[in-house]
Amino acid sequence: MSELANELENVSANKCFGGWHKQYRHFSRTLGCTMRFAVYLPPQAMVGENVPVLYWLSGLTCTDENFMQKAGAQRMAAELGLAIVAPDTSPRGDEVPDDPAQAYDLGLGAGFYVNASEAPWSRHYQMYDYVVKELPELIEAHFPVSDRRAISGHSMGGHGALTIALRNPERYRSVSAFSPISHPVDCPWGQKAFRAYLGDDQALWREYDASLLMADTRATLPALVDQGMDDAFLERELKPETLEAAARASGYPLTLRRHEGYDHSYYFIASFIGDHLQFHSRQLAQ
Numbered sequence: 622m623s624e625l626a627n628e629l630e631n632v633s634a635n636k637c638f639g640g641w642h643k644q645y646r647h648f649s650r651t652l653g654c655t656m657r658f659a660v661y662l663p664p665q666a667m668v669g670e671n672v673p674v675l676y677w678l679s680g681l682t683c684t685d686e687n688f689m690q691k692a693g694a695q696r697m698a699a700e701l702g703l704a705i706v707a708p709d710t711s712p713r714g715d716e717v718p719d720d721p722a723q724a725y726d727l728g729l730g731a732g733f734y735v736n737a738s739e740a741p742w743s744r745h746y747q748m749y750d751y752v753v754k755e756l757p758e759l760i761e762a763h764f765p766v767s768d769r770r771a772i773s774g775h776s777m778g779g780h781g782a783l784t785i786a787l788r789n790p791e792r793y794r795s796v797s798a799f800s801p802i803s804h805p806v807d808c809p810w811g812q813k814a815f816r817a818y819l820g821d822d823q824a825l826w827r828e829y830d831a832s833l834l835m836a837d838t839r840a841t842l843p844a845l846v847d848q849g850m851d852d853a854f855l856e857r858e859l860k861p862e863t864l865e866a867a868a869r870a871s872g873y874p875l876t877l878r879r880h881e882g883y884d885h886s887y888y889f890i891a892s893f894i895g896d897h898l899q900f901h902s903r904q905l906a907q
């Protein structure tokens with residue numbers, strides 16, 4: 622398969638609000654397997670403009686499809702002239718190890734956007750490098766986009782977006798998240814995944830914890846976070862108050878909004894995705 626490196630195979634195309642939603646397969650050198658991603662190209666990209674890109678990282682159990690099919694982001698992305706790229710949430714394929722217990726929160730569909738250091742995960746589970754380096758390189762080489770990037774995500778993907786932006790502020794103009802896992806070193810989802818992928822060295826865990834990174838950064842990349850107050854995972858897994866305290870400690874420009882009655886689902890994301898696209902578009906225009 623390695624001859625497919627840097628080659629994209631188009632697997633679907635749907636016209637949408639004057640632009641195109643497309644899915645592509647490619648062989649990822651970073652992950653050592655064939656991956657699929659989705660891209661929404663707004664109408665402006667069809668007429669020779671190099672448009673900015675919002676990278677969207679999805680949560681547990683998702684593929685590239687959940688956001689594109691459920692968030693309803695394309696109408697405003699078309700108005701704003703913003704491309705959106707949605708990768709998968711883990712490496713895929715028969716050769717890629719999964720959780721032996723096949724739990725939804727480890728292994729396939731649960732890559733946690735880290736570079737695994739532990740066997741048997743380390744061979745393929747390198748989602749941090751894939752999202753930070755290989756995917757943008759591929760997107761910027763093959764599509765009419767600029768190198769102006771923003772990043773966002775949901776739940777596990779919110780954790781991914783925040784940690785990636787905080788560690789690479791020079792690569793992005795803005796970051797946002799819905800219901801992020803804010804303090805993974807101190808919640809069951811995060812501890813289970815980090816112990817498996819990163820081993821027992823807690824120093825390594827800290828590099829992937831949004832609250833710990835935000836408390837200790839000089840970065841000033843604007844961040845917008847939305848959290849539903851009827852989210853079943855709020856207190857046990859998400860802990861937005863830790864992110865808020867971290868922002869207070871370092872003076873970080875975080876806007877965290879709490880929304881009464883909203884849960885963890887894409888109905889919540891669809892309700893506020895317009896605010897996120899406008900927020901990113903403003904930063905990307907500067």
Ligand SMILES: N[C@@H](CCC(=O)N[C@@H](CS)C(=O)NCC(=O)O)C(=O)O
Pocket residue numbers: 679680681682683687691725775776777885886887
């Ligand atoms: N308990 C849920 C946890 C998974 C979950 O809630 N996943 C969220 C992200 S953390 C999601 O976006 N699911 C897919 C969807 O709603 O389309 C399950 O068993 O599926």
